Amino acid sequence: MLKISASNLNALFDRIAEKQTLYIPVDREPNVSEYKKYESGMTMSKALNTVRSAKDFFFPQTENLAEFKMNGKTIEVKDIRKENEDFVVFGVRACDARSFGILDKVFLSEPVDSFYKNRRDHGTIVTMACTRPAETCFCTTFGIDPTVPGGDVSVFFDGENYFFLDNTPKGEAFVASVSDMLEDGDASKLAEVQENARNIMKKLPLAGLSTDSFGGERLMEHFNSDKWAELSESCFGCGTCTFVCPTCQCYDIRDFDTGNGIKRFRCWDSCMYSDFTKMAHGNSRNSQLERFRQRFMHKLVYFPANNDGEFGCVGCGRCLSKCPISMNIVKVMKALEDK
Amino acid sequence: MQEAMIKRAKELLADGTVNRVMGWKKGEFAYDTTPAVFETAEEIDRDFVYNDFTQANQSKYLIKESRKEGKILALLKPCDTYSFNQLVKEHRIIRENVYVIGIPGGPKIDIEKIKAKGITGITNVKNEDFTLKIETIYGVETMPFYEAISVKCESCKSKKHVVYDELIGEDGDVLDSNRFDMVEKLENMTAQERYDFWRGELSRCIRCNACRNVCPACTCENCVFDNPKSGIDQKAAADSFEENMFHIIRAFHVAGRCTDCGECSRVCPQNIPLHLLNRKFIKDINCLYGEYQAGADTTSKAPLTDYRTDDCEPSVVHERGAE
Numbered sequence: 001m002l003k004i005s006a007s008n009l010n011a012l013f014d015r016i017a018e019k020q021t022l023y024i025p026v027d028r029e030p031n032v033s034e035y036k037k038y039e040s041g042m043t044m045s046k047a048l049n050t051v052r053s054a055k056d057f058f059f060p061q062t063e064n065l066a067e068f069k070m071n072g073k074t075i076e077v078k079d080i081r082k083e084n085e086d087f088v089v090f091g092v093r094a095c096d097a098r099s100f101g102i103l104d105k106v107f108l109s110e111p112v113d114s115f116y117k118n119r120r121d122h123g124t125i126v127t128m129a130c131t132r133p134a135e136t137c138f139c140t141t142f143g144i145d146p147t148v149p150g151g152d153v154s155v156f157f158d159g160e161n162y163f164f165l166d167n168t169p170k171g172e173a174f175v176a177s178v179s180d181m182l183e184d185g186d187a188s189k190l191a192e193v194q195e196n197a198r199n200i201m202k203k204l205p206l207a208g209l210s211t212d213s214f215g216g217e218r219l220m221e222h223f224n225s226d227k228w229a230e231l232s233e234s235c236f237g238c239g240t241c242t243f244v245c246p247t248c249q250c251y252d253i254r255d256f257d258t259g260n261g262i263k264r265f266r267c268w269d270s271c272m273y274s275d276f277t278k279m280a281h282g283n284s285r286n287s288q289l290e291r292f293r294q295r296f297m298h299k300l301v302y303f304p305a306n307n308d309g310e311f312g313c314v315g316c317g318r319c320l321s322k323c324p325i326s327m328n329i330v331k332v333m334k335a336l337e338d339k
Numbered sequence: 340m341q342e343a344m345i346k347r348a349k350e351l352l353a354d355g356t357v358n359r360v361m362g363w364k365k366g367e368f369a370y371d372t373t374p375a376v377f378e379t380a381e382e383i384d385r386d387f388v389y390n391d392f393t394q395a396n397q398s399k400y401l402i403k404e405s406r407k408e409g410k411i412l413a414l415l416k417p418c419d420t421y422s423f424n425q426l427v428k429e430h431r432i433i434r435e436n437v438y439v440i441g442i443p444g445g446p447k448i449d450i451e452k453i454k455a456k457g458i459t460g461i462t463n464v465k466n467e468d469f470t471l472k473i474e475t476i477y478g479v480e481t482m483p484f485y486e487a488i489s490v491k492c493e494s495c496k497s498k499k500h501v502v503y504d505e506l507i508g509e510d511g512d513v514l515d516s517n518r519f520d521m522v523e524k525l526e527n528m529t530a531q532e533r534y535d536f537w538r539g540e541l542s543r544c545i546r547c548n549a550c551r552n553v554c555p556a557c558t559c560e561n562c563v564f565d566n567p568k569s570g571i572d573q574k575a576a577a578d579s580f581e582e583n584m585f586h587i588i589r590a591f592h593v594a595g596r597c598t599d600c601g602e603c604s605r606v607c608p609q610n611i612p613l614h615l616l617n618r619k620f621i622k623d624i625n626c627l628y629g630e631y632q633a634g635a636d637t638t639s640k641a642p643l644t645d646y647r648t649d650d651c652e653p654s655v656v657h658e659r660g661a662e
Binding site: 029030031032034046048051052061062132133134135136200203204205206230233234236237238239240242243244252254265267268269270273274275278320321322324325326327330331334 | 366367368371372373374375376395399400451454455456457459460461462475476477543545546547548549551552553561565567572574575576605606608609610
């Protein structure tokens, strides 16, 4: 397998960044990481995952869609799209890599979202296999093997070298573009590293969590469960879970009056918010219980109902770490599952 | 302490003093506690927890809870009693529908400070003589308790309960805290340095509204930022100016009412030190109108809603200089 030694990784980053914009996870505080545009000298974070998910690259928190200029009775519509630049995201974990497949089902089905599609077409995803999962990890619940991440190229670290495996034509082109920096290497140690990580996954506190009790066919039963009141009682309706979630994909489109024109933008929205999907008649979900239920029903029941049984969660554990009251999808699943 | 609280809570439920108990519920791990309302002794026995991780301020929940049928037991840490009092003062909590037991407070631990050490796979955290013994699937790690203290407890302002019907444990005193140290540091910066500091911090904001929604001083029925009729409702900042304004407007709105409970910074998923904005206002109020602590009582007039002839003039802004 093609490899590069750990000490040469930054030289590789420099090379990639010569041709394309490169994003890597960087520590902003010890073990707290975020994706940053690579600049020479930056060190890749060793933290397991970034605070914000990698969905930002394809579905940014805000983006301008169009501009309107009024001139007398004529309106000029300006196409202002900028998402036509090639870029590479390096170090994406298996959970986030899976989330792109989930987002694709939403944005690439008819009518195709061209903003999202352009970014997908122009982005190369280089993933990184996990070796040291956290207690909040439960990707295996959704059939993800964190030691074999997806993406265009998968990267595996054996403690000394990074090994590259291309999964797609785009990935193949990426590896070819840097192949002079890579050398053939002995990947025999990798199997042991992977086996070790898989064994750790089995020992994690959430290893036994199962999706057996969920799916489209359980709709009315879960919808009408009497557990929602207790589960949602201390939710104060912020959007933290939604915004750190790699699969939450709801957005709002609004017009911003600049004084001499209109900027039409879209931004992330949260089903936890009181004005979510507010229409002329008012709100469709008036209580926090209904909003809370919507979020989890969407991931565990509605999404699989509409997408061949695929769940809308990848078990990255961000909501477990970040919810201000520590309420999350794991607690919901455990409360609702068949006993 | 947990046992004493459970015992007393069950007694008060049994003798009918209260019909509900507001407390914290155990989670999946050693550290993920959730505010919860308990209605029976069985629920309390099963789920009630009070430990180094029960940081959440419960006062805001009592706005709703005190409007329900019957009386609720609130177990309030010293800092929480200030928020409670302030909400009583603002006629948001109906005092007679809450039975308050003052409980000892922190210092509480922030699990993120443990994780920042690179410790992961955490299965248990024990406090042994102020050394944390952290059991993980990768082995046992130790670190000093004081290195894991939450930001809000690091500069604790008071161990005194300013309101209670009874106490578990002893009452403490108002402390001579170091809470304005960082504010002073910011004041001593040049305007440009200060601007750069806040741009760096606030640029990370993802507008999840956690700071606003957790804030016991933010109790508007419909926030201007959520109200389409306000003309300034936003789900996203149009530019960096608006990004700053959300937090600055919020800090102005809670000025004189913010008790410095620190919940805003605790819940921020991006670790923005929002409490520093509020502390700047508190420090300025102390300096311009005399020492004032929001929530210390329920009767005094707040400096910003009271007029006195010796109040500072708006020109104080110029006297203090542009820096």
